[in-house]
Each structure stands twice: as C-alpha cells, then as structure tokens.
Amino acid sequence: MHELSLAQNVVEILCEEATRHGLSQVTGYKLRVGQLRGVVPDLLRTCLDLAGRGTVAEQAEVELEVIAGHAHCGCGEEFSVSELLFLCPRCGRPGAEITSGQELRLVEIEGD
Amino acid sequence: MTTVKVVRDILEANDRLAAENRRRFDEAGVHVVNLMSAPGAGKTTLLERTIAGLGRELRIGVVEGDIQGSQDAERIERAGAVAVQINTNGACHLDANMVASAVAELDLASLDLVVVENVGNLVCPAEFKVGEHAKAMILSLPEGDDKPAKYPLMFHESRVLLINKMDLAPHVSADPERIERDARAINPQIEVFRVSASTGEGLEGWYDWLRALHRA
Numbered sequence: 646m647h648e649l650s651l652a653q654n655v656v657e658i659l660c661e662e663a664t665r666h667g668l669s670q671v672t673g674y675k676l677r678v679g680q681l682r683g684v685v686p687d688l689l690r691t692c693l694d695l696a697g698r699g700t701v702a703e704q705a706e707v708e709l710e711v712i713a714g715h716a717h718c719g720c721g722e723e724f725s726v727s728e729l730l731f732l733c734p735r736c737g738r739p740g741a742e743i744t745s746g747q748e749l750r751l752v753e754i755e756g757d
Numbered sequence: 758m759t760t761v762k763v764v765r766d767i768l769e770a771n772d773r774l775a776a777e778n779r780r781r782f783d784e785a786g787v788h789v790v791n792l793m794s795a796p797g798a799g800k801t802t803l804l805e806r807t808i809a810g811l812g813r814e815l816r817i818g819v820v821e822g823d824i825q826g827s828q829d830a831e832r833i834e835r836a837g838a839v840a841v842q843i844n845t846n847g848a849c850h851l852d853a854n855m856v857a858s859a860v861a862e863l864d865l866a867s868l869d870l871v872v873v874e875n876v877g878n879l880v881c882p883a884e885f886k887v888g889e890h891a892k893a894m895i896l897s898l899p900e901g902d903d904k905p906a907k908y909p910l911m912f913h914e915s916r917v918l919l920i921n922k923m924d925l926a927p928h929v930s931a932d933p934e935r936i937e938r939d940a941r942a943i944n945p946q947i948e949v950f951r952v953s954a955s956t957g958e959g960l961e962g963w964y965d966w967l968r969a970l971h972r973a
Contacts, residue, residue, distance in 0.1 A: 647850060650881070658763075662761060730905060730943050739941060739945050750764060
C-alpha cells in the first residue's frame with residue numbers, strides 16, 4: 646500500500662507547481678514509473694484519485710508511463726530485466742547495474 | 758491551457774527530510790540503523806537481545822514504529838534502552854517526517870546508536886529513507902525460502918540480512934542456503950548472519966557489524 650503515500654507526494658508536488666505557474670486547476674499530468682519499483686499502476690490510479698480530492702488536481706487525468714527495466718553487466722552485456730532477482734544472461738553473475746526501471750518521476754503538468 | 762515541463766522525483770520531499778535527519782544524526786555523532794522485516798520476524802526480540810549484548814559498550818536508543826500500540830517500546834525500556842514510540846495510525850511504513858518528530862524526543866548527544874524499528878511489512882518500508890546510515894532486515898526461517906524472490910526490493914536495499922529463528926530449522930522445510938543465494942543474487946554486497954534472537958545463537962557477527970558501523 647505504499648501507492649497511497651506515493652500518491653500523496655504526487656498531489657503535493659502538483660499543488661506546488663500549480664501555485665508556482667499560476668494554474669487554478671491541473672487538467673492532466675504525466676508520471677514515469679519504473680517497472681522495478683513494485684508499484685501497481687491501477688492501485689496508484691485509485692490512490693491518486695483519492696489523494697487529489699479537494700485539491701487543484703481533483704479533475705486531473707493522469708498518464709502513467711511504465712519504464713521497462715534494463716541492466717548493464719561488468720562483462721559488457723546489456724539486457725532487460727523485469728524483476729530485481731536476476732543474473733547476467735551472458736556470464737551468469739549477479740550484481741549488474743540497473744540502468745532503467747527505478748524511476749518515480751513527475752515529468753509534465755497541464756492546467757488552466 | 759498551459760503545459761509545464763517538470764522533472765521532479767516523487768519522493769523528493771521525503772528524501773530532503775531524510776537528508777536533514779541524517780545531518781542531525783551526524784552532528785550528534787550517532788549512527789542510525791533502519792531495521793525492517795515482516796510482522797513477527799523478531800525485530801523487537803533481536804533488539805532486546807542486542808541491548809543485553811551490547812548495551813554496556815554502546816548507548817542504544819530505539820524508535821519503535823507500529824501501526825498502533827506501545828507494547829514494543831515498553832519491551833525495549835524494560836530491556837534497558839531509551840525508546841520512543843511512533844504510531845502511524847494505519848500507514849504501513851515510517852517516513853522521514855515521522856522519524857524527525859520521534860528523534861526530537863531523544864537526547865541524541867547521549868547515544869551512540871539509534872535503531873529505527875520500522876512497521877512490520879516486507880514491502881513498503883524499503884521505499885522510504887528515514888535518514889539512516891544503513892538498512893538492515895530480518896527474514897525469519899519459517900517465513901519461507903522463497904521470500905527474496907517474491908519481495909526483492911528490501912533485499913536490494915539492505916546492507917545486512919539476519920536470517921532469524923535458526924533454532925527452528927529442524928522443524929521447517931525452508932532452506933537458509935537458498936535464502937542466502939537468492940539474497941546475494943539480488944544484492945551481492947549484502948552481509949548475511951544466521952541467528953536465533955531467542956536463544957542468542959549467531960549474534961556475534963551482528964554485534965561486530967554494529968560495532969564497525971559505530972566506529973565508521
């Protein structure tokens with residue numbers, strides 16, 4: 646259920662940005678969520694809806710972009726990963742550096 | 758209609774508060790461990806044992822996070838350390854703000870080590886920094902050896918894994934080798950100690966790790 650905490654943080658940032666840019670309402674925004682962060686997109690949507698009530702973001706449409714996981718191994722191999730428990734498909738070793746899939750970012754806001 | 762391009766990390770407010778907590782800990786010269794596990798894995802028992810084993814060398818304080826109740830803080834005080842209870846009233850993890858208000862009640866300058874005992878939960882606490890120097894986690898053997906594969910984030914974030922309740926090994930089918938192998942596949946640097954907090958078996962490695970953290 647950390648989706649609710651994440652949603653509350655998103656709404657706080659939306660309210661701050663709305664004030665900063667003189668928006669009386671936020672009509673839409675875009676989130677990038679890494680596949681490896683254990684966020685359930687549908688649950689996050691529900692929580693965003695709850696957290697946004699009574700704020701400038703009450704009517705906002707959210708666009709969720711899920712970012713696929715990738716890793717780079719010391720042996721040079723680049724490969725995609727869908728979870729945090731993985732071994733390099735080429736050399737079989739653990740510990741490859743995760744290069745994407747851990748994002749939790751607000752990247753765009755639309756409003757009036 | 759206005760479109761604003763922003764790039765803001767969703768957890769930045771928490772990360773900022775965690776960095777402030779960390780600065781306060783560093784100024785006071787106190788080291789902080791964020792201790793996480795599922796409910797019932799033995800966090801409070803481990804702390805009682807640790808206070809008994811290390812309490813003469815290190816001045817230990819505990820921040821107890823629970824959804825409700827103060828039983829755990831009372832257990833810690835009976836064990837001989839100072840404790841502050843946080844009730845999250847439903848939230849499934851501690852965040853930096855909750856920990857900031859709790860540590861305000863501790864005299865940090867009179868402590869060497871503070872353990873933040875997180876809410877029992879194998880998922881959410883791993884996402885939220887509280888200003889700790891290190892995260893440590895407990896997996897108790899009866900929970901099963903499939904847990905690193907099923908709940909990898911906490912294993913990924915932790916510097917220490919205590920496999921607890923090793924005294925129950927003859928009675929359960931879980932294989933500690935598999936736990937260790939999968940934990941290291943997720944996080945090759947993780948230090949693993951096999952312990953029983955209730956019998957005291959295997960705790961010397963954990964104590965040495967805490968001593969080294971304190972000297973760092």
